[in-house]
Amino acid sequence: MTTLQSAPSATDAAAPAARKATLFAALAAGLVLVAVLAAIHVTQGSSSVNVVDLWNVITGNGDDQAAAVLVASRVPRLLAGLLVGVSLGVAGIVMQTVARNILASPDTLAVNAGAYLAVVAVTAFGISVPLLTGSLIAFLGGLAAAALVLGLAAGGGGNGNGAGTVRLVLAGSAIALAFSALTTMLLLLFAEETTGLFAWGAGTLGQTSLDGVAQLGPVVLATVLVLMLFAHKLDILALGDDTAAVLGVRVRRTQTIAIVLAVLLSASAVTVAGPIGFVGLAAPAIVRLLAVRIPGLQRHRALIPASAIMGVIVVLGADVLLRLIFGGAAGVEVPTGVVTTLFGAVFLVILARKLTDTGATGSAAAFALSSTASPRTRRLLIVGAAVLLVAVAFVSLLLGDAKLLAGDLLNWLTGQAGPVTEFVLNTRMPRVLAAILAGAALAVAGAVVQAVSRNPLAEPALLGVTGGAGVGAVLIITVAPLASFWAVTAGGLLGAVAAAVIVFGLAARGGFAQSRLILIGIGVSAAAGAIVSMLIISTDPYNGAKALTWMSGSTYGRTLPQLIPVLIAIIVATPILVGARRDLDVLAQDDDTPRILGVPLGRTRLGLLSVAVVLTATAVAAVGVIGFVGLVAPHAARALVGGRHALVLPMSALLGALLVCVADTLGRTVIAPGQLPAGLLTAVVGAPYFVWLLWRSRRTS
Template structure:
């Protein structure tokens, strides 16, 4: 049973109905509407008072002292010092008021967009973030900037709108309406990973043309003048008005497609128009301030909680403006908190979206804790297909041959091309200085890619079996982001830190993130979907903290941290591969022994219990092995995405669901994917290089889209 469906609006009361109870006495319902209207008015008044207080506090914050008395003098023109008056006016009009206006516009747009997207998808976790709207809009803007094109406000908004609309169409088109939050969150998160990989690649390859876009990519309210806001605010107003006019249709749509069609509302058309308007609002927000994270999730969630006290809020003509007001409160509150904690100067440098993303991570964890376990999203019949031993043998031989060929190509090609004879001489210790130098640096890189790919793929197979979801991957447990926090913290504090210090910090961060996720989910026996949602919340919060560390450091460390977060085998040596090698040596024998438990736990909750499998302890043990493998891979090569998603699913489709076959084929396919990506990354633009993690995201995205489309048809 899913808790994600938006509550249906109360049925309209006919004139004269409800005036008396069954016995003719005055019914409580008779005095209900006035009381509810009073609560609605009281809530609106409290929201406006809170908004006014935040706005005054917001304008008074900054590097220059501007208190309330000074603002009053500026508003009334009663200042006796004309020079000071002009300086204050310049600060307020050119910087403070544009930042406040940006906060108002962004909060209103994202709050209303999140409310609309949650309604049309019938999913309380839908938002511009989870539908990849922000990621698509951001990629479109970065792409234009990377080629040196400077666009005015309206064309920039149109570019962001196009990118966001395509991303939303892909996620909604590949997800089944009402299929539950897990599928939508995983689909949107995986597409966001792919789009973010492309954005990161452009940021690294065109660093001069995209200077400052990393901080902007986390959502910054800093503005110079009101030009962008003046041009884009009318678009947001039109989109908001359109959603308000559709309020009655959205109320009817919440009753279900059949019920809506009976009363003459076209569900498909209504959803399409609402999505377009919501994406337009999100695009305006991205064009003004960049992708401010999770406001579209937090604001409607807060309003939905208040609807238990004010039931009228479930109607969309109240729900949408209330979500818009809540969005403004979240954005301005985050910006005020940011500058209060970090100071005025740091507040001008640190993006506001980092704070809102932390809020969103907490909301996601709370929603996960409050929800029920929503069952299995089977996603694909590949779990149930059987394959013959001959098919398994052919697959094993083919993947092994492919991996060996990829290793040979990776060893011979790069910024310098070698021959097999050179490799033979190097192995025999008879090679020249140049060949020795090339292979001494290249072979450890190939080995790092091979071991990390195998570890991530096996970890992904375990996570998919435990969560019983073929769209899950190790990143959803927050382990990768936790490792990123540990490693980037060392990189920013100790720029010349050794590999062992960075790797040890990554391992510690991964372990801390895993302990947090498991601890929060253990209260109800590590239920699969709750575990995934909590992991996504920790992943988002850790990612925001990583962005904070990068933004607060100098440009050199920013590039270094970005390269590490993109996954890189550059400069690896054989001793540095010890963590991932140890993880594989420890985990693989244990998984081989537990292959029966892996098969059973991937079926349902009842069958393992009937056969004597302790579900909670088994899940914890298997997930601990997945954490060990993921942390070892991240410590060795940095953050690499999509391997743990693509390789296990491809293996399962090739050899069936028995893990005695899935695990070795997954390891081979994962190693093959990372070795090929690393080879392409260091050869296609040599001597420059593309981080391997960005390429795996780009390579894995088409397969993932095909996977979602096929599983949607099968579902």
């Protein structure tokens, strides 16, 4: 019996050629767009040299001034944009493949934060190193951060959605916040040695010569070529560890090599231009979205060059847009990284809304701690925390740049103190009260947000509310430097409300799903941080320490009248939350139980979240931006007194007040007469605790 096989038709034969033609056309279109952006980019700047002058220079008819501008400023900035775009675009696509997570990037893996910390640390201690050595230092810092984040994110994950996604971004955000706190601490302690690094830390393409691009360009090119050789293995790796192992790929070795090369690319970009944010997230994610419509773009042999091209488009596009809107001088004053971070934050929010959420209450419960103590012991613990707070406040009044004795405090209280003692305590008492009130407000706000969202990892800082309050307050400070404290407080309140409306409004569509809520909050926080950096640098670039101190959370210079807003907020919130304590218990369970018990779900959530927003905004106005208090204090409270909010709320308030008061005391004592903002110390304490929570959930998963 003969089997007849039909000859391939002309259509079938032409299909692969058509797919290749489409792919090449898409890549060519990207290159054309890069060329157009480059042409526009090289004509922009703060000098009066225009496109005609530059053309004359290119054709050999230009004057010396135009040639100097082109060679010394325009071309180095353009080449830096090309190098950074290629580096971050390729690094992002490789990290996404290794982590099998579309939200993996140099930012979400804290690579940029680790590299930045390493560079600042070396500079702060006066160590002068060549450019390539500096790149190696940045590489080691970024590699350590990536290893830590990937280790914490492993386990209990998904396939790029739900629990796996939120775990990765949360781990990266926690490590990045801790590294940022250490970096800010170094910038404040070594202000002279690190002059200019704050603006550089936001990511700027401004170059003084071609040295950086000339030395690191070959490193980037060689790294990209090596990754192209690994393209086939990356294709197989994307199928999963088991499949890759069956097909002969050594999974761990391939993953390690890929991550090391991706971090090397990120470190090169940081060395040249500072940590330009979210390019490594947005560029590869856009390419992956295009790959659905462009045949052949799914393979890494096409994904890698496409991501490189898209990275350049994002970087140059942001720089061109920045100078088109604000003028040529904006390229000097406002870092390009601010624009890319804003763009990337919006993109993160869009991706978060599209992700399916598998991290339900059950997985969140892995983070929650519960007490086994008896009811009597729990009440005694609350009393003990209150006594401890009084003792810490007493000690805090005695310590600082001027050490006092208990008798001095007694004389001050009875009006018999000398002028020096009276001056010291008159300025120190408002600071201690500010720390206590703000700590209590932030902790209670965190406990409320966690209960309403049924997410033990939610807190005002991670959900963008604290960042929004910071934007509002800094905006008032920069627009009207002589504005009253009440105006700054109003600005902080409006900013917090705006951030809360955005975050909870976007997350409400998915029923406040755990992953979506946190990812949207992190995106809004990133955007808020970028806006604050832009406000500081564009209005007062040479006095960043003042705003840095405020954004890091400080009680310096506080007076008793400035504490009235947060005091009023606490007084008003207390009876509301006491009356809603059982509603909080019910809301923390699920959506069905409140409905069965007749609790109006939407209205109750909105009311409680409004209370949390007001508490957060007034606390930020009182002491600046302090992170992790709203996370650590409620968790510790549950570990001590259980999950009933009748006990959790007062214990959270006491522990939050203790945490900020101790941090403030240490900040103005350990390096006296110098001072460290309290928010930096709470971040240094809170970030490891947050990491431990992630590690604990990894083990239980």
